[in-house]
Amino acid sequence: MNAVQTGATAAACSAIKQVITDLPEGPRTRVGVATFDSTIHFYNLKRALQQPLMLIVPDVQDVYTPLQTDVIVPLSECRQHLELLLESIPTMFQNNRTSESAFGAAIKAAFLAMKDTGGKLLVFQSVLPSIGIGALSAREAEGRTNISAGEKEAQKLLQPADKTFKELAVEFAEYQVCVDVFVTTQTYVDMASISAIPRTTGGQVYYYYPFSALSDSAKLYNDLRWNITRPQGFEAVMRLRCSQGIQVQEYYGNFCKRIPTDVDLPGIDCDKTFMVTLKHDDKLQDGSECAFQCALLYTTVHGQRRIRVITLSLPVTSMLSNLFRAADLDTQFCCFLKHAATEVPSKPLPLVREQVTNLCINALFSYRKFCATVSSSGQLILPEALKLLPLYTLALTKSTGLRTEAKIDERSFWINYVSSLSAPLAIPLVYPRMVAIHDLDSKFQEDEESVIPSFLPLSSEHISDDGIYLLENGLDCLIYIGDSVNPDIIRRLFGVATVEEIPTLFVLQQHDNPLSKKLNEVINEIRR
Incomplete structure (x- = not known):
């Protein structure tokens, strides 16, 4: 009913x-x-x-x-x-x-x-x-x-x-x-x-x-x-192998695991990602290389049986500074995010938030202690590759999954959504992309590569009362309208004279003016 x-x-x-x-x-x-x-x-x-x-x-x-x-x-x-x-x-x-x-x-x-x-x-x-x-x-x-x-x-x-x-x-x-x-x-x-x-x-x-x-x-x-x-396959089975001295610790993602080494996937598609954590269990030779190989056997939509193999070889180093220099922020953060999501159902939220914060602090503390030159204690020292880690960590502690007042179903959905999320989508989920849309038609030049204007940092100093902003995290788009926006801009974008006239359930239309057309172009590009 x-x-x-x-x-x-x-x-x-x-x-x-x-x-x-x-x-x-x-x-x-x-x-x-x-x-x-x-x-x-x-x-x-x-x-x-x-x-x-x-x-x-x-x-x-x-x-x-x-x-x-x-x-x-x-x-x-x-x-x-x-x-x-x-x-x-x-x-x-x-x-x-x-x-x-x-x-x-x-x-x-x-x-x-x-x-x-x-x-x-x-x-x-x-x-x-x-x-x-x-x-x-x-x-x-x-x-x-x-x-x-x-x-x-x-x-x-x-x-x-x-x-x-x-x-x-x-x-x-x-x-x-x-x-x-x-x-x-x-x-x-x-x-x-x-x-x-x-x-x-x-x-x-x-x-x-x-x-x-x-x-x-x-x-x-x-x-x-x-x-x-979307590109997808069926009846898949996946395994990750690595060279001596390293072993697979845990697989994360959407799959069934019947034996310890393999991951069974009745369906696999281009939106799903797996995270694999590794354990260092034997001595590795400095200057040598470590190899990792991921093999996925699957059936295509047209019934062909295929195998896809991805191999990666990485140098071994005993110098911590090399490790920080080569750190991959997106992957590192994605790892934090997925760990946090798996912990939420079994631990109190304040504890999970604290764990996330500690992961970030420990990484930065190690850098300061072992890699940085001596400096005053009040100065914040961040490795170049991870300088946004504190920002993303703060954003993660405020996200739906770790906020106390979120609805139970919303939090469950968030945990589930995160489990197979790729790194390019993981960061906007907690640190959304924001663009100004009140001046789209004026500041846009023909020679710009992208339809979407450059993103603004998420802090109050980048938002003015006479602006309209679009905030987007890969799932939802929100439009924020300042208090003192020019009524003409509201009319051109939304077809009404004042903000009060916009109903709570509102479907964005394209109106016959350059600003509205530009906004629709931007939103369609985001959707695409």
């Missing part, structure tokens, strides 16, 4: 209908659709039928697939039926009064239908899974009643409620099924429990909160389209 009423069902159906044309052509592309509320409904898409036939699975404790064939059909054979079905689903359920959601049972049933071939399972979910396999209770409300145990409770809420979803996920991974979950919600959905499935199967979570059909439908479509068209 919630999904139908908020327009999430219509938005999902419309997005799926539009992206069908982007799916790779060929006999390997097979599709199936199931809908669910307190029961599960499969659709027989066989061409011989006049119209798609609905098959209902009422048992949400012990689920099954109603047909072994015809539920997942080659796209070339069912395109018309599929389009017809996607058009009719929102109207078919428009009077749905069922508020229960059999999320766990639905994905288990869908998995049973596709377990012979493996592949991708895209799930659209808008309320707390409340019935059948993996049913959850509103833990958030329980956690709020007892304030003294608040800190401990909050931590518990960041861990899955029980093992059900994790166990399902391991089974999915074994049969090469990768799950992505699109959460279109107004309320608490227990992200910590739900996200165990995408995390273990190499998938990802998309989170639209609070979902609005007006502003989020386009984002949902773009996310879904990119999910399907």
Whole structure:
């Protein structure tokens, strides 16, 4: 009921209908659709039928697939039926009064239908899974009643409620099924429990909160389209090897690990990154080299089996100053970020913030103590390569994942998002990019390389009351409007006379003037 009423069902159906044309052509592309509320409904898409036939699975404790064939059909054979079905689903359920959601049972049933071939399972979910396999209770409300145990409770809420979803996920991974979950919600959905499935199967979570059909439908479509068209592979297995004296300590990312040395990936795509930490366990010869090799075996979208091998060789040094000179700030910080994210569910937030700060302090202290020339004690000495580390560390301690007042689901989503994030996206997540947009048309020269103007430092001295600024972190774009902005600029950018007239839910339009066109260009470039 919630999904139908908020327009999430219509938005999902419309997005799926539009992206069908982007799916790779060929006999390997097979599709199936199931809908669910307190029961599960499969659709027989066989061409011989006049119209798609609905098959209902009422048992949400012990689920099954109603047909072994015809539920997942080659796209070339069912395109018309599929389009017809996607058009009719929102109207078919428009009077749905069922508020229960059999999320766990639905994905288990869908998995049973596709377990012979493996592949991708895209799930659209808008309320707390409340019935059948993996049913959850509103833990958030329980956690709020007892304030003294608040800190401990909050931590518990960041861990899955029980093992059900994790166990399902391991089974999915074994049969090469990768799950992505699109959460279109107004309320608490227990992200910590739900996200165990995408995390273990190499998938990802998309989170639209609070979902609005007006502003989020386009984002949902773009996310879904990119999910399907981006460079990706299936049935992958990865291993990292290193030369003597060094061994792999831990892998971080979205995957399943059944044996200690290998990482199983039902799905792998160009947005996912892994972090591997290494342990130095034997003597290394100064002046020699250390080698690292990462091998990934996977199947392409078109069914080719490939192996990709990346080899890296690095010099060994016993001089600390060389180490600081060659330090990679982005990777170093990415490492801090991922470590912090893995600690948050099991440790109190103040402690995690302190650990992050100490990591930074210890690195800089070692540099000062062992590498820097003698100087006065009040002077701050930073290695050139890491001079922004304190700034990023401060930003990290203030980010969603480490802030006390963030909502539980938002923090869970943040932890999940960070786990597979690449270094170029990790820094803007905590230290967003800011540009001035009130003077885009005047200061822009033709010879500039980039559409996006240069970024401003995030401090109050770079913001003036008569300016308008765009702040962007790879997930969200915010526009900040100063108190004394020229009304003419507001009119040109937003089509209204004063800031007060801008509604809370606002979709940015392109108006017929150079400033507005420029702003839309900048935003589209950021999106791209």
